[in-house]
Amino acid sequence: MKNIDSLINQDVFHIQRSGIRKFFDKVAQVDGAVQLTLGQPDFRTPDHVKEAAKQAIDENHTTYTPNGGIPELQVAATNFMQEKYGLDYKAESEVIATIGASQALDITLRTLLSHGDEVLLPVPAYPAYEPLIRLNGAKPIYIDTSKTNFKLTKKAVKEAITPRTRALILPYPSNPTGVVLSKTELAEIASVVQGEDMFIVSDEIYSELVYDHKHQSIAMFPGMKERTVVINGLSKSHSMTGWRIGFTFAPAELVTHMLKVHSYNISCASSISQHAALSALTVGKDDAAAMRAEYENRRNYMLERLLEMELPVEKPEGAFYLFPSIAKTGLDSYSFAEKLLFEDKLAVVPGTAFSQYGEGYVRLSYAYSMDNLVEACNRLERFVTRHSV
Numbered sequence: 101m102k103n104i105d106s107l108i109n110q111d112v113f114h115i116q117r118s119g120i121r122k123f124f125d126k127v128a129q130v131d132g133a134v135q136l137t138l139g140q141p142d143f144r145t146p147d148h149v150k151e152a153a154k155q156a157i158d159e160n161h162t163t164y165t166p167n168g169g170i171p172e173l174q175v176a177a178t179n180f181m182q183e184k185y186g187l188d189y190k191a192e193s194e195v196i197a198t199i200g201a202s203q204a205l206d207i208t209l210r211t212l213l214s215h216g217d218e219v220l221l222p223v224p225a226y227p228a229y230e231p232l233i234r235l236n237g238a239k240p241i242y243i244d245t246s247k248t249n250f251k252l253t254k255k256a257v258k259e260a261i262t263p264r265t266r267a268l269i270l271p272y273p274s275n276p277t278g279v280v281l282s283k284t285e286l287a288e289i290a291s292v293v294q295g296e297d298m299f300i301v302s303d304e305i306y307s308e309l310v311y312d313h314k315h316q317s318i319a320m321f322p323g324m325k326e327r328t329v330v331i332n333g334l335s336k337s338h339s340m341t342g343w344r345i346g347f348t349f350a351p352a353e354l355v356t357h358m359l360k361v362h363s364y365n366i367s368c369a370s371s372i373s374q375h376a377a378l379s380a381l382t383v384g385k386d387d388a389a390a391m392r393a394e395y396e397n398r399r400n401y402m403l404e405r406l407l408e409m410e411l412p413v414e415k416p417e418g419a420f421y422l423f424p425s426i427a428k429t430g431l432d433s434y435s436f437a438e439k440l441l442f443e444d445k446l447a448v449v450p451g452t453a454f455s456q457y458g459e460g461y462v463r464l465s466y467a468y469s470m471d472n473l474v475e476a477c478n479r480l481e482r483f484v485t486r487h488s489v
């Protein structure tokens with residue numbers, strides 16, 4: 101047999117392991133490290149959700165479900181979108197229950213992309229987008245948002261569109277920056293995309309964790325619903341990362357094709373998790389409120405401490421991350437994170453885990469208890485004081 105490397109799909113071969121995961125291997129070597137690394141809520145899944153799952157097992161809801169999900173869940177998901185964000189989708193034809201937002205992104209991109217297509221990708225960005233684009237033989241076209249407060253602008257989108265552009269990933273509220281686009285900023289982007297033969301893949305997984313105003317979806321602007329796939333899910337809103345339930349909301353014509361990819365790939369999401377999700381979206385439709393209030397307190401605390409340390413940072417309006425500049429230390433992101441881990445036993449994620457455009461920044465997650473955050477900030481302050489140039 102030939103060298104195995106040459107037998108592997110070359111798009112797969114060239115994909116790198118996530119920078120976050122690589123850094124976790126290092127963190128695991130340091131005993132007693134305080135962490136600000138995780139992108140998952142530190143709250144428990146609500147009890148009524150757990151009870152619904154137990155009941156689903158007892159009632160033998162343990163078989164395959166329809167490919168797009170159990171009809172009650174499709175109704176609950178579309179009602180939720182209507183009530184929370186004013187978006188109208190048909191339960192029977194415009195929503196698919198997926199295995200987390202991750203699989204929702206995967207089936208969306210696999211349905212839309214062909215070899216040689218271009219996808220506009222605002223960066224720094226969540227690390228999964230780029231490999232998912234490349235797995236389809238398509239090319240990410242980076243749009244550097246670091247000079248525009250991590251906001252995608254109308255001008256940047258306009259300049260990046262070519263005849264090969266098939267989609268724009270719209271990743272707000274943003275992981276890793278916590279930045280959100282205002283209604284006016286979304287309207288401007290919508291105005292550019294409206295005239296183009298392309299889709300928007302709007303990753304709104306943090307939509308329930310927006311602090312200073314209500315979340316707005318690009319799909320609500322005139323003419324946008326028909327060209328937008330909204331990605332959402334329960335991982336962050338209901339602290340259900342391990343249950344693996346997400347959704348795509350898209351025009352029926354597109355959903356027909358997405359369902360083919362979805363059904364040959366996974367058949368359906370877990371029947372038990374779907375029943376749990378039904379409870380989350382009905383009984384627990386406001387479950388995120390208490391968590392959001394707690395995250396907001398933590399954000400305010402962290403922001404104040406970072407400003408005291410004179411680390412420049414955008415005020416996050418959503419999600420549970422801060423993305424401060426570490427330029428004043430003169431260290432690159434990886435050296436900063438490595439030294440901080442070994443010298444002061446604090447783990448943060450290097451900005452370069454979110455593309456090369458994250459160089460000069462680190463990501464801090466505040467999905468941790470206040471005690472943890474206080475100790476983490478004390479350690480960070482000591483480190484930054486020692487390393488300021």
Ligand SMILES: Cc1ncc(COP(=O)(O)O)c(C=O)c1O
Binds near residue numbers: 201334
């Ligand atoms: C921006 C973003 N999109 C998608 C996901 C994946 O979410 P899920 O756990 O529902 O697959 C994450 C998880 O961290 C994320 O941060």
